[in-house]
Amino acid sequence: MKELDVIDSRRVPGLAGLYLARLPGGDTGPLSGEGERLVEFVDTVEPGVPKTEKWVLMVSTQLGCPVGCAMCDAGAMGFHGDLSAREMLAQVRRVLDDNPDLDPASHPKLKIHFARMGEPSLNPAVLEALELLAAEFPFPGLMPSLSTVAPAAPAAAEFMEKLIAVKDRHYSGGKFQLQFSLHATEAADRRELVPVPVWDLAAIAAYGRRFVKPGDRKITLNFALPEGAALGTGTIREFFDPSLFLVKVTPVNPTWRAGLTGTAYVWNEVPPELASAAAALEGAGFDVILSPSAPEEIEAATSCGQLWAAAMKERASAGHARAAGAPGGASRLPFDRSHCALLVVDMQRFFLDEDSPAYMPGAAAALAKAAELARAFRRAGRPVFFTVHAHEDPEKDGGLMTRKWKKVCLAGTPAAQVSPELDPREGEVFVKNRYSAFTNPALERRLRELGVDSLVVAGVKTDLCVESTVRAAFDLGFSCLVAADAAAAARDGQHRASLAAMARGFAAVGTTGAIIGELAVEKNEVLSGV
Structure with missing residues (x-):
């Protein structure tokens, strides 16, 4: 049985290939009248960086997402099940097959980002996928990447402990990227944006001390800040070690969900107050990445939180009503x-x-x-x-x-x-x-x-x-x-x-x-x- 069947796709020359795939086992799926198990995945680049230098694949781990962040359209769909490890790898294989001119075995940086749809730490099959990825693609440029909101749930805690062992076994020496999507430093502000219980900052800091080994990449603390929200530089300095963590700040992309919640905030030039906050953190020893909106990414719907396929957008709308x-x-x-x-x-x-x-x-x-x-x-x-x-x-x-x-x-x-x-x-x-x-x-x-x-x-x-x-x-x-x-x-x-x-x-x-x-x-x- 095929692990996935691509039923729609779109090419954006020089930027991305977007896929909508049907997975098996959806005849009696959880969405009334929409029983097909559908996921999106993306073949893309970092704007301004040639694909021959950095190749990014955005992979889905779940059908929808159980978290429901204020700016994420996948979360608006609700949660309708996990993908298997083989279904995740099938997304990778399809993208590699569609790029015969690129050799993944010799590519300098092939980033597999588990971040399109789903909260990876709530699907244990992601750990199996990381094991299989290392076995099937033992390439020097392979770099898996995982983004999590750090749910305060027993299943997520077990996942994160096992992730340390998987990373040490297969992806040590800077071959793995972990990101915590914090979005705010104040607990009340985080709850507004991430409406599930999450680890507090002290727990994330403690985890970082166990996760990062010599030669590993620093853990990214990501902040997608709504307009007017402060970065919380004092709190970041208080809790986090700049030798273990770096700070990344992004706009809030204009997703359908962000439009409903009023959180969308797009900037092409770094706002002065954010530049000042970044300078303060850099003065304290932190690496800081300020990542402005790329209009071409937003237009192509490759950005975080976006969905591109009409069928998925309709599911997000219907899921919002159900919720x-x-x-x-x-x-x-x-x-x-x-x-x-x-x-x-x-x-x-x-x-x-x-x-x-x-x-x-x-x-x-x-x-x-x-x-x-x-x-x-x-x-x-x-x-x-x-x-x-x-x-x-x-x-x-x-x-x-x-x-x-x-x-x-x-x-x-x-x-x-x-x-x-x-x-x-x-x-x-x-x-x-x-x-x-x-x-x-x-x-x-x-x-x-x-x-x-x-x-x-x-x-x-x-x-x-x-x-x-x-x-x-x-x-x-x-x-x-x-x-x-x-x-x-x-x-x-x-x-x-x-x-x-x-x-x-x-x-x-x-x-x-x-x-x-x-x-x-x-x-x-x-x-x-x-």
Whole structure:
């Protein structure tokens, strides 16, 4: 039986080859309607370095990932199983076979990076793969590389202990690269970005003292810093020995997930505050690597956290909705597609313009999905409505809203305009000055006039105006389906918690792609999340 079957691929001349492969055993896979076991892997280079000098293969170790980092699309898929050691090596063999002009036996640096999809330390088969790799490719330039967030789990602890022995046996003398993806030095900040229990800094420092032997490469401490986040130079100096650890700082690539969480931060020139922090660490004896965004890598989707294949992006979107709590826990509501309408809440310039005091960076991705929904509903001949939150006179119509929120949007100003990407039309926009869209009674009247009894709801902020609107709609007898990827909150944790709350008692939760696909289905099918 073939260990993998490449079903799609893309070549980016001079930079990368990207592969989508089907693995055996997926007929009854864990993804309902998506039972195929699919993985991505990448044949790439380091920008500016010829492939004849450094060749990089990015290998997947799991189907999705159980960690779910705030900037990683593979994690948005959820976890659906481990790859075997032979399935990992099959990815390597395929890339080598596709490069007949390069001889891996004599290549000066052939880096096999276990980092495309999955948390390697939670799959013991990675250790077997490292053993098999050394046996099958005993080449002087071979250099495996492994990135981990250091999960605080017994399985990961056992893995990391065994990794020391594997490295010493096969890859001593600088032939192995280990990276801890920290992303922050403060525990609370790490939890925001890496939402699983992880080793603390003292544990990582202690491990480094046992892992690094004379002649070995230093362990990399990687920080993908959101905008405004500090590097924590004092903490790094306090815990880590510069003879054992080096520091690498990268941008947060603009993945779909990073767009939802508002963590994306791309820089081509090193920010001054980061340059200053790097200089302080170098003064303390640390090697520091500052790795700016490479536009060609981002465009090709070879960068860390990205997925390139459409099938995988759709799985990430669907997985995000599942993680919000819809499957199994959502209220089962009658949803009539022939009597449904789209309601987009507060997708206005007040929240979308970068120069606005209430700007939400994470709303851009949601806006794009809301625009897809609006176009699809118009094609299907179904009504589309929008709300804007605005005050005529905050002293008279502000109420508790203007006491709670100091940033006020005034009616009639550009900030109160629905985004032009949504193509709002006459009679479709309803102004409100409270959380719920239904505090403007004209909306309910219009829906009743059109015979609408079911709503697809999108917009911002998920945990405030969107959720308030859905709760009010439920009490008024409207069945709601929330488009998870067409909504956004200030923080991903707030977004996810709100989706889970709505799914538990007030709505179904789905994804834009699935909702659009469902528009043509006959009416009165019962939905529990798409």
